[in-house]
Amino acid sequence: MFCFQCEQTARTETGAGCASARGVCGKDEATADLQDVLIYQLKGLGQYAHRLHQQGRPDAAADSFILYGLFTTLTNVNFNRVRFVELIAEAARIRDRLRGTLGETLAGPAAFQPADNLAGLLAQADIASVRAGLNIVGEDVIGLRALVLYGLKGVAAYAHHAEVLGEVRPEIGAGIAHALDFLATDPVDADTLLAEALALGQLNFTVMETLDAANTGRFGSPTPTQVRTTPVAGKAILVSGHDLGDLAAILEATKDTGINVYTHGEMLPAHSYPKLHAYPHLAGNYGTAWQNQHQEFAAFPGPIVMTSNCLIEPQPAYRNRIFTMGPVGWPGVRHLTHADLALVVRAAQALPGFAETAPEKTILVGFGRDTVLSAAETVIGAVKSGAIRHFFLIGGCDGAAPGRNYYTEFAEQAPDDTMLLTLGCGKYRFNQENFGEIGGLPRLLDMGQCNDAYSAVQVALALSKAFECGVNDLPLSLVISWFEQKAAAVLLTLLALGVRNLRLGPSLPAFLTPALLNVLVEKFGVQPITNAQDDITAALTRQAA
Amino acid sequence: MADTALVTLVTRDSARLEFACPAGMDVLSAAETAGFYLPAMCHAGECGQCHAHAQSGAYEMAPHSKAALPDPGQGGILLCRCQPRGDLTIDLPYEDAKIARQPLITRSAIIESLTPAGEGALALTLTLTPDAQLGGAADFIPGQYMELTVPGTEIRRAYSLANLPNWDGRLDFLIRLVPGGAFSTWLGTRARVGEELSLRGPLGHFTLDDASPRPRVLVGGGCGAAPLVAMLRHLADYQDSLPTHLIFAANREAELLPPALFEELRAGLPQLEITLCVWHPSPGWDGFTGTAAEALAAHLAAQTEMPDIYLCGPPKMLDTARAAALAQGVPAERIFAERLAV
Numbered sequence: 074m075f076c077f078q079c080e081q082t083a084r085t086e087t088g089a090g091c092a093s094a095r096g097v098c099g100k101d102e103a104t105a106d107l108q109d110v111l112i113y114q115l116k117g118l119g120q121y122a123h124r125l126h127q128q129g130r131p132d133a134a135a136d137s138f139i140l141y142g143l144f145t146t147l148t149n150v151n152f153n154r155v156r157f158v159e160l161i162a163e164a165a166r167i168r169d170r171l172r173g174t175l176g177e178t179l180a181g182p183a184a185f186q187p188a189d190n191l192a193g194l195l196a197q198a199d200i201a202s203v204r205a206g207l208n209i210v211g212e213d214v215i216g217l218r219a220l221v222l223y224g225l226k227g228v229a230a231y232a233h234h235a236e237v238l239g240e241v242r243p244e245i246g247a248g249i250a251h252a253l254d255f256l257a258t259d260p261v262d263a264d265t266l267l268a269e270a271l272a273l274g275q276l277n278f279t280v281m282e283t284l285d286a287a288n289t290g291r292f293g294s295p296t297p298t299q300v301r302t303t304p305v306a307g308k309a310i311l312v313s314g315h316d317l318g319d320l321a322a323i324l325e326a327t328k329d330t331g332i333n334v335y336t337h338g339e340m341l342p343a344h345s346y347p348k349l350h351a352y353p354h355l356a357g358n359y360g361t362a363w364q365n366q367h368q369e370f371a372a373f374p375g376p377i378v379m380t381s382n383c384l385i386e387p388q389p390a391y392r393n394r395i396f397t398m399g400p401v402g403w404p405g406v407r408h409l410t411h412a413d414l415a416l417v418v419r420a421a422q423a424l425p426g427f428a429e430t431a432p433e434k435t436i437l438v439g440f441g442r443d444t445v446l447s448a449a450e451t452v453i454g455a456v457k458s459g460a461i462r463h464f465f466l467i468g469g470c471d472g473a474a475p476g477r478n479y480y481t482e483f484a485e486q487a488p489d490d491t492m493l494l495t496l497g498c499g500k501y502r503f504n505q506e507n508f509g510e511i512g513g514l515p516r517l518l519d520m521g522q523c524n525d526a527y528s529a530v531q532v533a534l535a536l537s538k539a540f541e542c543g544v545n546d547l548p549l550s551l552v553i554s555w556f557e558q559k560a561a562a563v564l565l566t567l568l569a570l571g572v573r574n575l576r577l578g579p580s581l582p583a584f585l586t587p588a589l590l591n592v593l594v595e596k597f598g599v600q601p602i603t604n605a606q607d608d609i610t611a612a613l614t615r616q617a618a
Numbered sequence: 619m620a621d622t623a624l625v626t627l628v629t630r631d632s633a634r635l636e637f638a639c640p641a642g643m644d645v646l647s648a649a650e651t652a653g654f655y656l657p658a659m660c661h662a663g664e665c666g667q668c669h670a671h672a673q674s675g676a677y678e679m680a681p682h683s684k685a686a687l688p689d690p691g692q693g694g695i696l697l698c699r700c701q702p703r704g705d706l707t708i709d710l711p712y713e714d715a716k717i718a719r720q721p722l723i724t725r726s727a728i729i730e731s732l733t734p735a736g737e738g739a740l741a742l743t744l745t746l747t748p749d750a751q752l753g754g755a756a757d758f759i760p761g762q763y764m765e766l767t768v769p770g771t772e773i774r775r776a777y778s779l780a781n782l783p784n785w786d787g788r789l790d791f792l793i794r795l796v797p798g799g800a801f802s803t804w805l806g807t808r809a810r811v812g813e814e815l816s817l818r819g820p821l822g823h824f825t826l827d828d829a830s831p832r833p834r835v836l837v838g839g840g841c842g843a844a845p846l847v848a849m850l851r852h853l854a855d856y857q858d859s860l861p862t863h864l865i866f867a868a869n870r871e872a873e874l875l876p877p878a879l880f881e882e883l884r885a886g887l888p889q890l891e892i893t894l895c896v897w898h899p900s901p902g903w904d905g906f907t908g909t910a911a912e913a914l915a916a917h918l919a920a921q922t923e924m925p926d927i928y929l930c931g932p933p934k935m936l937d938t939a940r941a942a943a944l945a946q947g948v949p950a951e952r953i954f955a956e957r958l959a960v
């Protein structure tokens with residue numbers, strides 16, 4: 074196996090990448106190799122799908138499968154070898170169908186014939202490795218291809234979330250097929266690769282907008298909401314991951330059962346959507362970000378449902394009471410569709426639930442773009458009067474690396490006349506703290522999930538319009554923590570939109586070679602993080618200059 | 619010699635647990651004092667559940683049963699009988715996740731049914747009484763066991779679960795009666811449907827490596843059927859497609875499991891192959907004649923890819939089967955075993 078797609082990838086003297094029998098995330102060799110094979114097949118599907126899109130006769134089912142297939146290979150999503158064997162067989166069937174529709178037989182990944190047994194598939198995995206052709210094309214090209222592929226995975230994940238809520242746009246399927254077809258040609262030209270990466274960033278902006286439309290269309294526009302962070306006595310279900318549609322289905326299935334539903338990790342922003350908040354048994358938020366789930370899930374007295382990433386190896390203490398949905402999977406862990414939710418209800422009733430109601434504590438969430446923009450005048454006034462000196466968007470993923478303390482320190486050390494915006498699960502490092510108020514608004518505004526970067530961009534654009542300046546001239550700095558491939562997609566979006574003044578950490582992507590990092594720094598103004606105090610000073614000095 | 623030794627336990631997944639062990643105390647008790655509840659049962663050197671391997675350091679073993687400790691002298695130890703004589707590092711044959719951080723809670727269950735299951739064996743079904751702290755679910759991993767108390771006594775015996783975890787609190791056991799045995803006598807003569815029983819668990823680290831891509835061979839004999847049945851039911855439940863082979867041995871045909879059980883397993887797991895071995899068959903027996911170890915050796919000799927091996931049964935069967943597997947080139951870490959020592 075070889076995988077270097079996420080921030081926590083193994084880093085040794087000989088280079089970066091998870092290359093032993095098991096990745097840092099717990100993905101084993103067979104699963105990693107099968108994921109490579111699936112990705113290779115998806116490139117082949119992309120070859121056909123791209124041509125069908127060009128001819129104006131897209132295959133909607135194939136487009137949908139591509140999204141789902143890419144999503145299963147994100148970090149901390151699906152670890153189930155058996156599932157990948159099935160997906161590989163399905164991909165081959167879909168490929169055969171597309172070949173029939175197109176009436177033409179394509180070469181390259183499109184012609185790949187997967188073996189019909191595990192041993193055979195594992196033997197085929199070499200041609201599908203992210204590093205295939207390294208000796209011929211060199212590290213830089215491999216790194217750029219990886220950037221495109223990983224960005225694409227993130228785009229697909231967001232597009233899948235929008236699709237399950239009924240929001241499908243043909244240009245998304247076309248864009249994704251185009252990128253896969255591009256990768257299927259084994260591109261070697263650095264400029265073309267970089268252009269494709271930026272095009273994906275642009276596509277991801279459309280995708281995040283679509284997902285925003287799906288979420289707000291179905292559940293209303295996020296409004297500031299106090300969320301309880303302590304348990305109430307009674308039977309309980311914990312819902313983690315990012316899929317609001319799954320949460321809605323669970324809330325429906327548990328209506329009038331007396332079972333309380335708690336959000337975990339990236340599901341926290343759900344409380345701010347009026348139609349989800351309206352369920353009285355959406356009781357609160359439990360726990361913190363994904364990397365603490367071993368302790369938090371073991372201590373939770375009811376079933377746990379993972380609707381998307383980030384899943385880590387379920388411990389025996391809760392293996393029977395954790396369930397996966399959608400793209401997620403782990404061997405020996407029960408996978409559910411919306412039709413099976415009665416099982417979760419049954420589990421919640423059989424498990425003890427919380428014996429006591431703990432003293433109430435709350436946090437404030439729900440500063441989506443509508444809310445922030447409705448306060449725009451106050452904000453603009455506060456900036457003009459000097460009450461707000463600077464905005465810091467501290468957003469992205471959390472993780473286990475000690476270097477992630479940087480983000481806590483950054484939030485804590487940012488001066489009182491700066492406003493903090495946050496999104497993604499990195500916020501758990503500081504969202505329980507009281508940052509006070511500024512210009513009548515809380516100093517810390519929680520904008521939502523990682524995909525709500527869309528909201529943040531909208532706010533930035535609106536502010537730049539109000540101040541009649543470019544986004545990069547705003548008193549705004551982005552402090553991004555990345556972990557997996559959706560963050561890569563968001564990063565590409567920011568680069569494509571020409572957003573500079575961006576700090577990236579806790580470490581830089583291992584797939585980017587020094588030459589590529591140099592391009593990011595020189596051409597796009599991306600800065601690696603240093604330490605909180607220096608970076609704050611640098612940001613405020615830039616603005617003063 | 620220091621009064622207190624530093625003990626380091628290294629789990630299968632390389633987690634290191636360190637704690638102090640005062641002079642005169644055994645490693646198992648010292649671990650419990652430190653808050654690590656390691657898999658163990660009799661705490662008396664009889665059952666072999668706390669079997670581990672000393673990596674470095676000096677120690678002494680208090681009296682214990684030979685059957686419980688198959689490899690003394692090569693570092694094999696029983697944690698409940700092992701007293702450090704200086705700092706000691708011990709390899710545990712299971713993962714960190716198998717180590718409980720809370721003491722076990724005793725709870726109660728009601729006998730739901732009790733029916734014959736082949737000659738000299740009974741199928742026992744219990745329903746857990748819902749508990750405020752634990753709820754009412756039968757939450758365990760296939761392969762694990764419960765400790766049942768003989769009513770009116772302090773005597774506890776281990777019995778593996780044969781069914782799948784469920785939310786109804788149902789626990790199924792397959793119990794081979796041991797003539798004159800404490801639990802066996804109570805079960806065979808006095809136990810009645812509706813009676814209450816106290817028990818604790820689930821316990822044990824004999825569970826499937828779900829993520830392994832290798833074929834599997836499950837080998838059982840005597841009273842060792844239950845955990846293997848549970849594992850096979852689990853594989854069927856998850857529609858596992860890897861090659862799976864069950865070798866089940868008995869002294870006489872009548873002691874094999876009821877045929878309906880094998881039919882159920884075959885129906886749920888179409889790729890399952892079953893070898894039934896009888897040591898002393900009656901004329902006309904058309905299965906394998908011989909021991910489980912001999913059947914395993916014959917099976918492995920015909921394989922190109924070495925499988926994962928799961929062994930469950932009396933010590934003698936385990937030792938011979940393990941030796942057969944090692945001789946055929948199965949790596950020691952791919953052999954998982956439950957020793958039903960007495």
Ligand SMILES: Cc1cc2nc3c(=O)[nH]c(=O)nc-3n(C[C@H](O)[C@H](O)[C@H](O)COP(=O)(O)OP(=O)(O)OC[C@H]3O[C@@H](n4cnc5c(N)ncnc54)[C@H](O)[C@@H]3O)c2cc1C
Binds near residue numbers: 792844960
């Ligand atoms: C982890 C584990 C799981 C187990 N799972 C099962 C299971 O699923 N089903 C099951 O039937 N048993 C199982 N056993 C065995 C069970 O725990 C008891 O040892 C057995 O039922 C005898 O208990 P008893 O109280 O009836 O006999 P005891 O009072 O303990 O023994 C009476 C006499 O019989 C002898 N004796 C005890 N057990 C045996 C035996 N198995 N064979 C030959 N002689 C024996 C003893 O040496 C003693 O002399 C398991 C044991 C362990 C350690």
Ligand code: SF4
Binds near residue numbers: 079
């Ligand atoms: S997803 Fe990350 S941790 Fe997992 S194998 Fe890949 S690089 Fe390693």
Ligand code: SF4
Binds near residue numbers: 497557
């Ligand atoms: S923000 Fe990133 S790391 Fe956090 S849960 Fe979402 S995907 Fe996982």
